[in-house]
Amino acid sequence: ITYRGRTLVECNEQLPKAAGGKVGLPEASFWLLLTNEIPTDAEVKALQEELHKRSTIPDHVYKMIDNLPRNSHPMTQLSLGLLALQPDSQFGNAYREGTMKKTDYWKFALEDALTLVAQMPLLTARIFRNVFFDGKHIPSDPSLDWAGNYAHMLGVNDSEAFKEVTRLYLMLHADHEGGN
Numbered sequence: 001i002t003y004r005g006r007t008l009v010e011c012n013e014q015l016p017k018a019a020g021g022k023v024g025l026p027e028a029s030f031w032l033l034l035t036n037e038i039p040t041d042a043e044v045k046a047l048q049e050e051l052h053k054r055s056t057i058p059d060h061v062y063k064m065i066d067n068l069p070r071n072s073h074p075m076t077q078l079s080l081g082l083l084a085l086q087p088d089s090q091f092g093n094a095y096r097e098g099t100m101k102k103t104d105y106w107k108f109a110l111e112d113a114l115t116l117v118a119q120m121p122l123l124t125a126r127i128f129r130n131v132f133f134d135g136k137h138i139p140s141d142p143s144l145d146w147a148g149n150y151a152h153m154l155g156v157n158d159s160e161a162f163k164e165v166t167r168l169y170l171m172l173h174a175d176h177e178g179g180n
Helices: 008-014 026-035 041-054 059-066 074-084 090-097 102-132 146-154 160-172
Strands: none
Touching (some): 074 102, 146 160
8 A cells, every 4th residue: 555656654654743653643644645745743733723623513413323222333323423414515515506616626525525534533433432431422632633632532541552553543544444
């Protein structure tokens, strides 16, 4: 597997890392995949801040996920949660309004992709906590990087080692649906 002509080892060496970390940040991989450029620390920080701003999930989505039967498969819950986010799609709204030009489709698709990338950790951590921890949720910590925050919300343990392995896993699987 290569990302933009770089092996995963090269990516891991070249991509910015969390403070004290040894693993390339997954959000830096995302940047690389989108731009074909290794982001600077400042660019990754700006992307992290943007993702945190976009991460809010509407209450109706949480209520729906929280009210699903506990034995619903997590991927079914994820599919339903993603579908429930559709009313906030910039692409969908512009398309329905009839104001979007075909040459601008990519801009709206990118906006939606960034928002979904931002929301996925909150949605998937909520599903995980509902299924395995009786719905006891851990709030997001915007001081953490994208994957570090996800590891934090999973609540398996709060060690830096778990955050690092989560970063590595998500960095390695950045090109194909998170490892599925």
